[in-house]
Amino acid sequence: MRKEVSDLTERKEKKMKSRKILSIVQMNDSHAYMDSHQEMFWQGDDVVYHPVGGYARIATLVKQIRAESQGRVLFCDCGDTLHGTFPALDTQGKALIPVLNSLGLDAMTAHWEFAYGPKVFHQRVSELNYPMLAINVYDKETKKLGYQPYIVKEIGGLRIGLVGIASNIVDKTMPPSYSEGIYFTMGREELSPIIETLRTQEKVDLIVLISHLGFPQEMELLSEVHGIDVCLSGHTHNRLYEPALQGKTLVMQSGCHGSFLGRLDLEVEGGQIVDYRHWLIEVAADIQPDPSADELIRHALAPYKGDLSEVAGETATALNRGTTLEATMDNFLLQALLENTGAKLAFSNGWRYGAPIVPGKVTLNDLYNIIPMNPPVSTVELTGEELAMMLEENLERTFSADSYQQMGGYIKRCLGLNVYFKIENPPGHRIQKLFVGNEDVHPGRYYTATFVTPQGVSQKYGRKRENQSERIVDAMRKYLTRHHPVRAELRGTFVAV
Numbered sequence: 135m136r137k138e139v140s141d142l143t144e145r146k147e148k149k150m151k152s153r154k155i156l157s158i159v160q161m162n163d164s165h166a167y168m169d170s171h172q173e174m175f176w177q178g179d180d181v182v183y184h185p186v187g188g189y190a191r192i193a194t195l196v197k198q199i200r201a202e203s204q205g206r207v208l209f210c211d212c213g214d215t216l217h218g219t220f221p222a223l224d225t226q227g228k229a230l231i232p233v234l235n236s237l238g239l240d241a242m243t244a245h246w247e248f249a250y251g252p253k254v255f256h257q258r259v260s261e262l263n264y265p266m267l268a269i270n271v272y273d274k275e276t277k278k279l280g281y282q283p284y285i286v287k288e289i290g291g292l293r294i295g296l297v298g299i300a301s302n303i304v305d306k307t308m309p310p311s312y313s314e315g316i317y318f319t320m321g322r323e324e325l326s327p328i329i330e331t332l333r334t335q336e337k338v339d340l341i342v343l344i345s346h347l348g349f350p351q352e353m354e355l356l357s358e359v360h361g362i363d364v365c366l367s368g369h370t371h372n373r374l375y376e377p378a379l380q381g382k383t384l385v386m387q388s389g390c391h392g393s394f395l396g397r398l399d400l401e402v403e404g405g406q407i408v409d410y411r412h413w414l415i416e417v418a419a420d421i422q423p424d425p426s427a428d429e430l431i432r433h434a435l436a437p438y439k440g441d442l443s444e445v446a447g448e449t450a451t452a453l454n455r456g457t458t459l460e461a462t463m464d465n466f467l468l469q470a471l472l473e474n475t476g477a478k479l480a481f482s483n484g485w486r487y488g489a490p491i492v493p494g495k496v497t498l499n500d501l502y503n504i505i506p507m508n509p510p511v512s513t514v515e516l517t518g519e520e521l522a523m524m525l526e527e528n529l530e531r532t533f534s535a536d537s538y539q540q541m542g543g544y545i546k547r548c549l550g551l552n553v554y555f556k557i558e559n560p561p562g563h564r565i566q567k568l569f570v571g572n573e574d575v576h577p578g579r580y581y582t583a584t585f586v587t588p589q590g591v592s593q594k595y596g597r598k599r600e601n602q603s604e605r606i607v608d609a610m611r612k613y614l615t616r617h618h619p620v621r622a623e624l625r626g627t628f629v630a631v
Contacts, residue, residue: 153403154292157203158342159196160388160396161211161239162368163487164189165218165246166230168431170419171489171503173393174456183452183492186416187392189233190423190431195395195415196237197424203399206290209239212368213300213346214390216258217246218487220502221438226250229434231261236427239264240287245301245346245369246487248312249507252280267298267344269328270321280316284328292339292402295332297325297362301346301369303541307531309588320347320538322355329361339405342366349378349387350537356380363407364398371486375414384410391489393417442499447614451622453504454490455544458532459628463488463504464547466622467586467606470613472549474604475513475584478570479521479551483589484532484544496614501607508607509587514596516583518575522568524595525553530561545628546590550583551575553628566631 170188174181200207215234216227227250241264247255259266259281269283284297299321305313325343332338340363345352348369356365357380365380367387373394378385384407388396394414401409453463468480482505491500502508516524524546531541554567568575575581585591586606593599614620 153401153408154290154339155203155206156290156292156400156402157199157207158364158366158398158400159199159207159209160366160386161192161392162366162388163212163214163371163390164392165214165390165487166216166222167219167391167489168221168230168233168434171391172492173391174454174490181452183490185419188417188423188431189237189392190428191417191421192392192395193237193424193427194421195417199397208287208289208294208342209237210296210342210344210366211239211242212344212366213242213244214246214368214487215242217249218506220442220499220506221435223506226254227258228261231258233427233430233434235263236430241265241267241285241296241298241344243267243298243300243344243346245304248304251311251314252316267296268300269297269324270302270319271300272317272319274315274317283324284332286332286336286338293337295336295338295341297328297341297343299343299345299347307541307589320355322359325355325359329359333361339402340364348540349385350540352385353378353380354537356383356385373414377412386412388414390487442497442502444498445495446498446501446611447496448494448619449491449496449622450493450619452490452492453622455486455488456490458544459630460624460626461544461547462622462624463491465549465625466620467504467610468547468549469622470606470610471511471584471586473613473616474511474609475602477513477582477584479581479583480549481583481585481590482547483587484542484546486543501610504610505586505606507587508605510601511584511604511606511609512586512599512601513582513584514591514599515580516591516596517577518579518581519577520595521551521575521581522565524592525568526562526565529555529564533557534561548627551627554631555628557630
């Protein structure tokens with residue numbers, strides 16, 4: 135009996151020794167928030183805010199994980215990293231390079247990084263000490279891939295294939311300059327052959343997908359294409375407190391603004407994940423910043439500290455973008471547009487990025503965080519028919535039953551109208567009633583509208599399109615001086631019925 139127990143124990147020990155351990159750390163959608171910032175948290179039936187984030191605290195957490203895991207760590211970034219704050223845009227992402235290079239990242243993919251144009255982004259990629267991966271970005275002339283599709287890393291005795299899929303909507307919903315000379319696919323056709331190459335030729339133990347398609351799109355893709363072990367998801371700012379399972383693939387996504395890191399500890403045996411543990415880690419304000427990373431951040435932000443700390447006004451409303459149908463942050467922006475132009479309607483894109491602004495002082499930095507591109511205030515005349523078409527298109531891109539047709543952002547932000555709609559209806563048939571003011575929209579009537587960027591009102595809609603001399607940050611500053619404090623509560627612009 136003792137010998138049998140001894141043999142069993144020995145077999146268990148051998149089995150445990152044959153298992154390989156790996157910690158995967160994920161950062162996604164940090165949007166160039168180098169320092170701490172406010173973040174929004176749901177608590178029962180209320181919302182609370184407190185400061186979190188900053189790359190120096192992320193550096194501390196990653197170093198702790200490396201120590202705990204004895205260096206067996208894979209650290210990946212799912213993109214939306216080099217764009218989103220004034221210092222990032224002012225330097226076309228260059229201000230972040232020394233900071234990111236200090237973090238020990240293994241690979242990334244991208245989305246808003248293309249906002250500087252593909253040529254500038256290629257330059258930024260050349261300055262990074264880790265690769266940009268994308269199986270779905272092609273040169274229009276040569277039809278060749280613009281970036282490495284995959285790499286293989288060896289960590290802790292494991293061969294790991296890393297595959298990248300960039301956001302596929304850059305050439306579909308974003309300004310044309312973002313995709314000049316390149317085009318994007320979903321990556322569905324390209325993924326299977328790469329999985330085959332990694333398994334049969336590269337002899338990898340694990341395949342990790344670094345994606346910026348969005349959580350719904352990735353879940354659909356993984357239902358069609360098998361062989362991915364872990365999908366690091368980005369774009370849709372989901373806080374997944376435990377991984378989703380699609381077939382045999384573990385899918386994780388970790389919030390936004392660098393407010394969270396995702397950690398997934400794997401036990402791997404014979405090329406199979408046999409056990410795992412997951413944490414969504416809040417990058418809390420009481421975490422001690424890493425001194426080296428902190429110094430790099432101070433240096434990067436120093437040229438902007440004085441100007442961006444200027445107080446532009448005060449808000450009585452907590453301004454956030456954490457809600458799908460309508461958001462207080464965008465209502466503030468739209469109120470400024472309406473007052474600036476005297477238009478009847480106002481539109482902006484349903485951006486997800488932009489850290490909350492709590493009641494109290496509003497700084498110039500806060501205004502640039504709302505809309506870091508600082509585009510001109512624009513005006514246009516739209517027919518009632520065009521209004522309905524534009525809104526139906528946006529509702530389909532937000533709520534499509536086909537995940538591949540979802541191309542958000544949130545719902546287009548609007549003021550001056552009211553939309554009553556059925557989420558579940560097919561494309562083109564969601565709107566039940568549409569009002570401008572208290573009147574039904576008339577298909578043939580023209581309505582004056584103000585907006586920012588072609589994502590607010592696409593080029594294909596309207597007449598008499600003009601860019602005004604004033605830019606949106608100045609328009610918001612003026613609005614703050616006239617309204618002290620600002621109030622921008624939810625108005626029920628979109629109502630799901």
